[in-house]
Amino acid sequence: MAKKRSLPDDSILEFLTKSDSEDEDFDADSEEDVSDCEEESAESTHLQNISASSSNDTSNEVEELATKRRKTTSKGIDWFSGDFTPKIHNFDSSSSGCKAALSASSPIRSFFEVFFSTDLVTLISEETNRFFEYTMEISSEVTVSRIKTWRYTTPEEIYSFLAITLLMPRVKKLSLHEYWTKDILMKTPIFGDLMTRDRYLSILRMLHFSDNRESNQGDRLFKIRPVVDHLRAAFKNNLVPFKNLCIDESLMLFKGRLFFKQFIPSKRSRFGIKTFVICDCETGFILDFVVYTGAKSDIVEQHADLGKSGDIVSTLMHTYLDKGHTLYVDNWYSSPALFCWLHDRATNACGTVRRSRRDMPRMEEKLKKGELRFRSSEKLLALKWCDKREVWMLSTCHSAGVIETTKKDRQTGVVTKKPECIVDYNRFMGAVDKADMMLSSIESVRKSLKWYKKFFFPLG
Structure with a gap:
């Protein structure tokens, strides 16, 4: 087996001198902590002892220790072991806070309208009515007979629909029908006062947020895109x-x-x-x-x-x-x-x-x-x-x-x-x-195969 070629003494000293000078340039702007200074000092002393009596074994050890010293340097960022003094960017918090003109005495509906504005609710009302018309065009006679009692909804009725939907998780029942039950042990009159059961279920069935006739196949959120865009803007603003x-x-x-x-x-x-x-x-x-x-x-x-x-x-x-x-x-x-x-x-x-x-x-x-x-x-x-x-x-x-x-x-x-x-x-x-x-904690009991309806309710 061929012997490994050892470095002459002068070559080792030159290598060590070069390595030390590179380290000094590398850490010129940093203050190293005590433990790292002691480690480098011990390492330097050890290398000097090695250079005094070079041999096949010592030259290998020199290369191994020198490689170890360079391990903290990655290709894209120069890392060192000294203390880090962060440059923190200052933040002005004088303008932070709510931008909406609301106070503790403002009506509850005013807080809700900050996000679900009249424009958005009007759009939902129009698209729900349009979806009914679209369903009538493409549905069979059997399907039409199930929705023939439909009457066009209004923005105010959509607000009532959303109010009932938000109240349901706070008054948990096992099914939607139980919210309108007349059982003396289970009844909650507020739901019947706001809207009848059949009307609520009818709106829930027709609820829609976009026009199917203008379907954008490249947009996977097309079914709920108007709501998503409106709420993202409301959150930011x-x-x-x-x-x-x-x-x-x-x-x-x-x-x-x-x-x-x-x-x-x-x-x-x-x-x-x-x-x-x-x-x-x-x-x-x-x-x-x-x-x-x-x-x-x-x-x-x-x-x-x-x-x-x-x-x-x-x-x-x-x-x-x-x-x-x-x-x-x-x-x-x-x-x-x-x-x-x-x-x-x-x-x-x-x-x-x-x-x-x-x-x-x-x-x-x-x-x-x-x-x-x-x-x-x-x-x-x-x-x-x-x-x-x-x-x-x-x-x-x-x-x-x-x-x-x-x-x-x-x-x-x-x-x-x-x-x-x-x-x-x-x-x-x-x-x-x-x-x-x-x-x-406010999940409702609604179950729907339509993913965009399921996604809409948590947004409210």
């Missing part, structure tokens, strides 16, 4: 958000047949229609949403470097860029490329991240519970912290420091400390889940 925002997925339960139905095991519903939602963390208000319909989802921005998840973030954040907001996202969205792009658009970002993401630094150390390691770049902090398992975080607005929490260790009684970025992430990231929890 009626609240100026506060500093902290979050983006997450929401799943509306639906088990019928639908091309873009999704299965997410971690969600409460598991099967349903998925939407990407951006929320204001302080109020829990939904600012915007994108319904997932496959490759034809309503994603406006296209950035080759950010990927599909980055395009969703750029679409939802389009109105809120360059204002100093702080965005919290989970590991499906987070990436160094996205966070750098947000930082360049004067937006702070923080979130969990997958260690395999492109341009993430390598941190191979095995950590014990409570320990952390981090790497820094010009704009980013990548942190690995061990709790019950290892958690990877990425942030442009946090340092690597730890802070005390309100929890204590059960065995020792010592106050638990966590990295600041993880504490803030846990605090602000749950706004979308809270919105889902509120919707799940």
